[in-house]
Each structure stands twice: as structure tokens, then as C-alpha cells.
Amino acid sequence: MIVLLSDDPSRRGVGALVARTARPHLGVLLTGLVASTVAGLLVVAVPVLLGQVVDALLADDGQAAVRAALLALGCAVVQVGAAAVGRERLVRAGERVVRDLRDRVLDQLTTAPLRFLERHRTGDLMQRATAQVASLSGFVRDVLPELVLTGGTVLVTVVVLATQSWAMLAVLVVVFTPAAAAMLHRFRRGAPAAFAAEAQAEARVSAEMAEVVRVRPLLAGAPLRARRLVTDPVDEAGGTAVRAQLRTVVLTRWIHGMDLVEALTLAALVLSGTALVARGSVSVGVVVTFVLAGRTLFTGFADLSSLVADVEAARTDVARTADLLRATAPTNASAPVPVAAGPELVLDRVTFGYDGDPVLRDVTLGVSPGHRVVLVGRTGAGKSTLVKLLTGLYAPDSGTVTCGGVDLHPLAPEDRVRLVALVPQSVHLAAGTVADDLRLVRPGATDAELARAVDALDLGPWLARLPTGLATATSALSAGERQLVGLLRVALLDSAVLVLDEVTSDVDPDTAHLVETAVDRLAADRAVVVVAHRADTVARWGEVLVVEDGGVRPLSPEPARPR
Incomplete structure (x- = not known):
């Protein structure tokens, strides 16, 4: 079952994470x-010592006045150093936490089910995986140290006073607490x-912008009315984002009302202090301490109040x-699965659909080692869906897909x-060289091991024609050459079953011949499933099955045409 993201997720468990x-x-x-x-502590010590000076x-x-003044000066100097150390340590810890969080997000996204990725817009996923994690980095760099330093200062000030x-x-x-608490509560x-x-509005803007970038080639020559069909949602999302941002700006006005409360509290402190001094209950120095420390306390509380907005954004x-x-x-955390010798790929009464609409119904299919099956059918018949089921990328709604008796989908x-x-039809390669890409499937493989894989597929002449052989940049390869690299990955993985999705549909005849030769080498002792539409591919690769009307059937021989 695919778990969908929430536009307004609960904050429960945020602290535990x-x-x-x-x-x-x-x-x-x-x-x-x-x-x-x-x-x-040192921040509060300064006004106390200044009160003693008075x-x-x-x-x-x-x-005594000189001693207290010098001690206050020393406290101020040491406080600057302690604050710098605390800020540096907190930033370092916070950045490490964000780094670990980012790594975890990346690890889980790279292994997320394909259906999960397809059900969510790329912009929303990128917003959560990059922009919002980056904003957390800004929070721990700029806000967290001030939050801890200011919060500690406020608490210590109250205790000392x-x-x-x-x-x-x-x-x-x-005088101060009820009004300040009421404003903070309102915020x-x-x-x-x-x-x-x-946050939701910003994610929508990112998603709409990603959609515009995706269809940009179609928009270049389109009339203005057609372009507006794509760009209007971006404008609408931008307007929603502006209104959401203004709402937060208006909300923060409650924080700025603290200035009036501070002025009233200082006046009350001076009046009450004067009365207490007149009665001999406190010294003038204590009143001075309260006025100076009170300013520190108000400033700290105001800073904390303004940081609340940043905390709320970070919590979101x-x-x-x-x-x-x-x-x-x-x-799951499945244990490594041993590859049995010559496993059979089996679909057993598999049904699958999108949002309750079945695409495949009660499909049963078996492909044994050394056997090739070619899947054909019209566009939209379900060939690509069947491929994703065969490779374990989709979980069937009912039935099972096994290889050598092992259920594929639950596997890591x-x-x-x-x-x-x-x-696949379009093979994605990593940035770097051909050798770098191949080592993604077998880390630590030597050049000699890579060369043996090339020779095993009879691709030595092709590799020799590349500008720098295995050191050739993947960006310099054609679509057909990318297919060859994809087949080399399979040789290095030594996978038991090979599934090819339209691998020769977009390549030139010479490269298609190299692909077919490499597949012949790989298919000698493997079960092979090929999705194809080219007549020559269908003719040369095994049993032909037609995907239509939610099922799979053998291709009926065409009647001979009258001459």
C-alpha cells in the first residue's frame, strides 16, 4: 500500500525525530x-555588579566601587568568549543533525517505491527533500544559537533577580508577564x-514551476492562449503564496506589541523601587540592578518572541x-537473497490497476531460463505496467510475482x-565516465574486470571506438550507446532474469545490431522478457505474447494474404 504525503502533516513526533x-x-x-x-550567567552578573558600584x-x-567595576568589565569580556564558544558548538551540532537528516531523506527517496514517486509531483518532493531541509540548515546556523543563548539569559536573569x-x-x-503571555498566546x-x-503554498509554486520546465519544449512554439493554460496555474499558485506570506506577517504584529509592555514595566519598576528605597527595604543599587537587568530581560523576551516565528517555521x-x-x-529489512541457479520468473493470477481501474486482470505468465518472451500490444494496453510488475517495481493488487519462488516486491x-x-528504453547514466557508471553496480571493480564484462558481450570493438574507452564521459554517449552501458551493468550484476523495454526502438541499425548481439550473449542461460514494436525485433526474439484487454495471449498467426 502506497502512503501518500499530507499537505498539512501533524507535528506530533517532531521532537522525537x-x-x-x-x-x-x-x-x-x-x-x-x-x-x-x-x-x-555573566550577562546577568554585569548589572548586579554595577548595582554594587552604585x-x-x-x-x-x-x-569597593573600583573592584566591582573591574569585575563587571571582566565578566563582560569573558561573556563574549563564552557566547562565541556556545554559538560555534551549537551551530556545529545543528549542522550535523541537518546533514544526517538530509542523508536519511536521500537514502529513503532513492529506494522509495516507484508508485510513491509517480503519485507525487516532482516539485513537492524536491521542496521537501531540498528547500525545506536547507531552511533547517539556516535555522540551526542563525536562529538556534540565539534561541539557546537568549533563553538561557532570560532564565538566569529571573533567578538572579x-x-x-x-x-x-x-x-x-x-506587570509584564500577563500582557506578554497574552500576546504570545495569540501568536x-x-x-x-x-x-x-x-509552506504548502511554496511547495505548490515549486511543483507548478517544475511542470512548466518539463513541458517547455512544447511551449516554445505554442500560441499565447495555449501557453497561458500552463502558466496560469503558476500565477495562481504565486498569488496563493503571497497571501499566505502576508498572513504570517500580520500574525507577527502581535510580537511587536511588546514594546509598550516593556515601557510600562520599567515605569512600574522605577516607581516601586523608589518606594522601597524610601522605606529602606532595598538599596539604590538593587533598583539600578533591576532597571538594567530588566532591560536585558525585556530584550531577551522580545528576541525570544521574534524567534518564535522562526521556530514555528522550522517545526513546520x-x-x-x-x-x-x-x-x-x-x-521490511529483508536478508540478502541467494540467486538460485536458473530461476523461473512467474506471474501467478496477477491483477493490477490505477485508482481502482484495472489495467491487468488475472494474468498468469512463466518465463524459464533460456526462454525468451516478446510482449507486443497497442499503446496503453499495459505493457509498461506489466514490465514494472515483472521487475518488482509495482506490487500487484492481487496475485504474486516471483523469481525462483521469491516474492519480488518486498525485497530490498x-x-x-x-x-x-x-x-529501459531510456537508460539514465550517472555523471562521470563510463567506468564510474559501471562501478555503481559493482563498487571497487578493476579496469580489468570491466574489460572482461565488455568482452563477454562482444562489445570490445565498440569500446575501442570511444574517444577514451572506459574513461569516456557518459554525457558524450548516444542513446544507443547508453543502452549498451545498461547491458554491461546487467553483466556486472549477473542478474538471473533480464527484462528489456523497447531497447532498440530509438537506435540506429548499427547500434541495434550491437544491442542484439549483447542480448544474445546475456540470454544464453537467462529468462528474458522483451517489450518491442519493431518488426525485426519481434521476428528474432522468441515467443510473442500480445497484451490486450487486461490479459496476455499468444500471438495468432496472420492468415496468408491472397496474391
Whole structure:
């Protein structure tokens, strides 16, 4: 069963995902947290020491005032260093967490079921796998250190002020906290939906833009009205994205209302402090400490409030990334499957359809070693679907597809391809040289081993004609030469069954002859399934089966035409 992505995924489990990913980097993270805590303590120590300077000057104790001032200066210098260390450690830990998350996304996407990839737009997948992970990198680089440093400073400030005067701390808390909490609550109430809508709108823009790029060759010569049919959805998606962004901007105005609350709280501190000094309950230095530390506290709380928007955006990104990881999570951890000698490829009463509409119904087919089967049929009859079922890329709705008695679809991709290898009509090659591409299927293979695979398929003369042999760039190869590289991959994999999908349809006659010769070499002891439409291909490659009306039947001989 294919798990689909959600446009507005739940944030449940986001913290657990981050914690699991951060666990290997706990040492670096703790170092950053400790350094940040020390920096927070030193920030609060400065106004306390300055308050002592004031008290010492009022008491006409110059030496004590100088000592306190020098100590405050030392605390300020050390605080800068501690904050720098904490910031560097936190950024390093955060970037490692994002790197691990990105690697996990990449690993799961490369092995995701084909049906999952087909059911989602490329732009949305790319947005989640790249742009949103990249935004997390920006968060841990720019926001996370400030969040930890500021949060630690606010917490330490409250604790230290409690040791100076409970009465003045009560004034600060009573005046400042309710109003600040109300504004923050108003922001938090609307933030999840607003930021989720913004992320969804941006993903839609990416998907629509990817669609325009995909059909660009068709648009180049199309009339304006036809082009608008493709570009109008981009404009609509862009308008939706702008409205979603404005919604988040309006929501953040609640954060900026903190300035008025801060001014009122400072006035209350000065008035209450004056009264307490008059009664002898506190010293002037304590009032100075509260005013200075209060400014630090307000600034810290304002910074935290503004960072809340970044935190909400990051939580949304993590939730969407977690949704992608959930949807592409491996469903099994199959043990390596030994390739039996001469396994048979068998479809047993297989039914498959798209969105409840059956394409193939109750299909049974067996291909034994050394046997070749050619599949023909009109466009849309189900040949490509049958190929994807034969190679385990699709899971049948009912029935089984086995090779040597092993069910193909539940296998890990690396095990499945050792049993059944597919050479598609358009072979995709990795950037680099021919040798680099071949080593993707057999890492560590020597040039001599690659040359033996070339000789085994009688492709030595072709390789000799390449500009630099195995060192030739894959970008310099023609479509037919890419097919030859695909066949060399099969030789290196030593897959038990070979499935070819229109491998000679778009190649010149000379290259087609090389492909056919290579297939003959590979097919000597393998089961081979070929999808073809060229008459010469159908004539030379084995038993012909027709795919039509949801089934597979032998090709009936055509009646002789009257002369």
C-alpha cells in the first residue's frame, strides 16, 4: 500500500525525530549548552555588579566601587568568549543533525517505491527533500544559537533577580508577564496553520514551476492562449503564496506589541523601587540592578518572541520532512537473497490497476531460463505496467510475482535487481565516465574486470571506438550507446532474469545490431522478457505474447494474404 504525503502533516513526533537524529552529536550539543549557560550567567552578573558600584559610591567606598567595576568589565569580556564558544558548538551540532537528516531523506527517496514517486509531483518532493531541509540548515546556523543563548539569559536573569528582591521581582512579573503571555498566546494560536499554509503554498509554486520546465519544449512554439493554460496555474499558485506570506506577517504584529509592555514595566519598576528605597527595604543599587537587568530581560523576551516565528517555521519544515520520511520508510529489512541457479520468473493470477481501474486482470505468465518472451500490444494496453510488475517495481493488487519462488516486491532494491534486471528504453547514466557508471553496480571493480564484462558481450570493438574507452564521459554517449552501458551493468550484476523495454526502438541499425548481439550473449542461460514494436525485433526474439484487454495471449498467426 502506497502512503501518500499530507499537505498539512501533524507535528506530533517532531521532537522525537530531532532527538533521535541529535543523539550521536550529544557531546558537541552539551558543550554548546554549557557555554551558553555560562554566558547567560555573566550577562546577568554585569548589572548586579554595577548595582554594587552604585551602592559603594553612595557609601563613599571608592575601592569597593573600583573592584566591582573591574569585575563587571571582566565578566563582560569573558561573556563574549563564552557566547562565541556556545554559538560555534551549537551551530556545529545543528549542522550535523541537518546533514544526517538530509542523508536519511536521500537514502529513503532513492529506494522509495516507484508508485510513491509517480503519485507525487516532482516539485513537492524536491521542496521537501531540498528547500525545506536547507531552511533547517539556516535555522540551526542563525536562529538556534540565539534561541539557546537568549533563553538561557532570560532564565538566569529571573533567578538572579529573585535573590536581589522578591518584592521588585513580583512587580516585574505581575506587570509584564500577563500582557506578554497574552500576546504570545495569540501568536501561537494562529501560527501552526499560518506557517503550514505558507509552506504548502511554496511547495505548490515549486511543483507548478517544475511542470512548466518539463513541458517547455512544447511551449516554445505554442500560441499565447495555449501557453497561458500552463502558466496560469503558476500565477495562481504565486498569488496563493503571497497571501499566505502576508498572513504570517500580520500574525507577527502581535510580537511587536511588546514594546509598550516593556515601557510600562520599567515605569512600574522605577516607581516601586523608589518606594522601597524610601522605606529602606532595598538599596539604590538593587533598583539600578533591576532597571538594567530588566532591560536585558525585556530584550531577551522580545528576541525570544521574534524567534518564535522562526521556530514555528522550522517545526513546520521538520513536520513536512518527517512526513516524507514516514511515507518512504522501508517496509521490511529483508536478508540478502541467494540467486538460485536458473530461476523461473512467474506471474501467478496477477491483477493490477490505477485508482481502482484495472489495467491487468488475472494474468498468469512463466518465463524459464533460456526462454525468451516478446510482449507486443497497442499503446496503453499495459505493457509498461506489466514490465514494472515483472521487475518488482509495482506490487500487484492481487496475485504474486516471483523469481525462483521469491516474492519480488518486498525485497530490498539491491536484492531485487540481482534477481531481475531492467534495461529501459531510456537508460539514465550517472555523471562521470563510463567506468564510474559501471562501478555503481559493482563498487571497487578493476579496469580489468570491466574489460572482461565488455568482452563477454562482444562489445570490445565498440569500446575501442570511444574517444577514451572506459574513461569516456557518459554525457558524450548516444542513446544507443547508453543502452549498451545498461547491458554491461546487467553483466556486472549477473542478474538471473533480464527484462528489456523497447531497447532498440530509438537506435540506429548499427547500434541495434550491437544491442542484439549483447542480448544474445546475456540470454544464453537467462529468462528474458522483451517489450518491442519493431518488426525485426519481434521476428528474432522468441515467443510473442500480445497484451490486450487486461490479459496476455499468444500471438495468432496472420492468415496468408491472397496474391
